[in-house]
Amino acid sequence: MKFVITGGGTGGHLVPALAVVDAIKRRDSSVEILFIGSTTGLEAEIVPNRGIAYKSIATGKLRRSSRGLLGMLTIANFRDMLAVPKGLIDAYRILRAYKPDVILSTGGYVAVPASIAAWLLRIPLVIHEQTTTIGLANRLCCAIAHTVALSFDIARNDLPLRARAGAVLTGNPIRRETLSGNHESAAARFGIPADTPVILITGGAQGARVINTAISDAIREITKTHFVIHQCGKQGIESLTAQRESLPAAIRDRWVVSAFLDVDAMADAWSVAQVVIARAGAGTVNEALILGKPMIFVPLEPSSRNEQLRNAERSAELGAAVIVRQSACTGDALIKAIRTILDTAGCIEQMATAAKGNAILDADIRITNILMDIAAK
Secondary structure, X not given: OEEEEEOOOOHHHHHHHHHHHXXXXXXXXXXXXXXXXXXXXXXXHHHHHOOOEEXXXXXXXXXXXXXXXXXXXXXXXXXXXXXXXXXXXHHHHHHHHHOOOEEEEOOOOOHHHHHHHHHHOOOOEEEEEOOOOOOHHHHHHHHHOOEEEEOOHHHHHHOOHHHHOOEEEOOOOOOHHHHHOXXXXXXXXXXXXXXXXXXXXXXXXXXXXXXXXXXXXXXXXXXXXXXXXXXXXXXXXXXXXXXXXXXXXXXXXXXXXXXXXXXXXXXXXHHHEEEEEEOOOHHHHHHHHHHOOOEEXXXXXXXXXXXXXXXXXXXXXXXXXEEOOHHHOOHHHHHHHHHHHHOOOOHHHHHHHHHHHOOOOOHHHHHHHHHHHHHHO
């Protein structure tokens, strides 16, 4: 069998794609896999480094604007849109030569030319949507897909009517390594004192300035009761490290600041966290559900179709999270949110139970089964 995987640009699209690649290889190591991505996205470096065959194509990004159509009439959008036809030609040539049995798209702008080329060549296309709302790239291509795999069933309502019949709930694949963290490893890695509860803070791999600023203001109060693991991104590391070094040792020793935590470090951080403060990207939301972690979400606003807010709202409706809006994200607001969770009897346990009760643990296997079934026909 031959499979093509396409998608990327951000970790939210790339992580589930790589998780499915791993699941395919566990199922049948003889399956040949080719990844089609961009020349500059995350996937261009990460995928080849994992030993996966990789081909890049030209791609363009549509930069949306709060000013509507007029706001989108920019030189950058015009230049990028000129790359789309070339990307389609690139993808068509690659697929025609490779002759895959099925294609999986996890979204992002690079997936559009490959998905259209698959349709032109009559190659079955499976689309995976990570969020509670259908992203633009997937929305453009879902009508030509054989199957649309959803991470959240609520996203079905966001599909065009003609695409709903071919939609199935699979969940959102996560890296299996995320489940491998443990308290002992975390304590050794981060220097966590015995019997000290931990708060994990992350704005994603790039960091989040609004979260970093709020934590900077709140750190003296938070470290009175908790050890803090803080992934702040490259843009925040210099100022936060300087602040940390200026603090008394009692505070400094309870605040670990890192620009980026690799997979193993993040797994350890997740495992030991009592509460997590984070953006509400699809991957983070899904990891929180699977790991059963009470969440304080600070959704990125505005994001594409306001997807982060909708992701966070769904978790809050389940009872697994509280939301602090970006415009209201201050040190005092985060302290209040933390106290609401910690000072309410049974709240942590109830939130953890709500999270785990709504998690899909085998999303990578479900999607692999779909691909295998299609390829076998």
